[in-house]
Amino acid sequence: MAERKKPGFGRQLAELHRWNAWLVAFLAVSGLLLSWGAARGWLGEGRVWLKQLHIYLGLLIAILLVLYGPLMKRHLKQLRARPRQRGNLTFVLVLLVGWLLSGIVLWQFRHLPPRWANGALLVHDLLTWIGLPYLVYHSVARLRWMRQPEKRAVRVLEESAEPMEKGSAALRVPYPAADPQAWMSRKQFIRWTAGAAIAAAVLPSFLRWTKGTWDSLAPSTTGGGMSDKADPNRMLPAPEPLPDSANVIGGGAEGRFRVYTVTALPRFDSGSWTFAIDGLVDQPGHWNWEAFLQLERTVQVSDFHCVTGWSVYHNTWEGIPLRQLLAAAGVKPEARYVKFYSGDGEYTDTLSLEQAQMEDVMVAVLHDGKPIHRDYGGPVRLIVPKMYAYKSVKWLARIELIEKPHTGFWEQRGYDNDAWV
Incomplete structure (x- = not known):
């Protein structure tokens, strides 16, 4: 029986990238559903199963990281002359490792010091706020039709239907100058537009989350840990504290x-x-x-x-x-x-x-x-x-x-x- 040929280096990277993309997508959807207050009621018992699925999918990230380990040195060597790609790879690895470690702490928080859970939840949330918009943008920018060379609308030299003889007058006729290049290509325009749209959608909520997180680290003027907003309840007289x-x-x-x-x-x-x-x-x-x-x-x-x-x-x-x-x-x-x-x-x-x-x-x-x-x-x-x-x-x-x-x-x-x- 012929020995099965081992996939090439490029194919191995492509497979790991594809599996990682699908896992992160499923983790993003399940994580957002778990954190969405309105979904807590209608998910019902399914929320417990969804949480378990989220945990198990997260653990699969660890397997992908282990599989990528032996390929990492060669991959980084290939990207030596591509600083943007190296930066992207580093950022994604930080996201994955951060999500994985903080997720494990949240999963096993009953067996760890209580304050670990608060720190892990903060890290998990922060990485999600930063990472998901970045990965959405990265996915849009990497769409296949975005990476194809643009079709040129006007060619400076059109090919003739018949070959021209050497010394032909047609060859001596100067061609008109090409139109000046646009200051932004279509690909660049779409990327900037996608980035601006993602920022506009996420930034207001992220700023509110940042403020709430900052407030949680500072003393509250209305009783530690609770909101400084006016209380919608109207309970008079107010209780006199002991x-x-x-x-x-x-x-x-x-x-x-x-x-x-x-x-x-x-x-x-x-x-x-x-x-x-x-x-x-x-x-x-x-x-x-x-x-x-x-x-x-x-x-x-x-x-x-x-x-x-x-x-x-x-x-x-x-x-x-x-x-x-x-x-x-x-x-x-x-x-x-x-x-x-x-x-x-x-x-x-x-x-x-x-x-x-x-x-x-x-x-x-x-x-x-x-x-x-x-x-x-x-x-x-x-x-x-x-x-x-x-x-x-x-x-x-x-x-x-x-x-x-x-x-x-x-x-x-x-x-x-x-x-x-």
């Missing part, structure tokens, strides 16, 4: 909360807002805003972890311990679970009765001495520090004691019911 809360005994939140929601952001006002605890309890409770503020509150410091990889540290929360509310309501013996309802009318989640009675589970009203902003779950939200944030129900409006287990919003879509950090 001394430990006003003095922010945690030292101020480190990091920045990201806004995720499965519905349009709701708005609340003190005139219509209510809070209830009912179900399998001896004494159901119902409060308006003013009555709710009269409940005894405590202060605690804890970290806040999102299952997507980011964290906010040293949060000073003030609110009512959940076990205090449960004790006051009188839990009936048949109650096994605590169900939480969001004021958005859509989101629910559940803790077992044992989990709900952990010391640090809190119905929070203030964060770092300030009312919790609407975008981050205010006026009242649940805090479950030992679990990922999808258990910490935002805009908490009702607590129900139930006998049978309830599958929460994200658990229906593939998330773990026991969301331990």
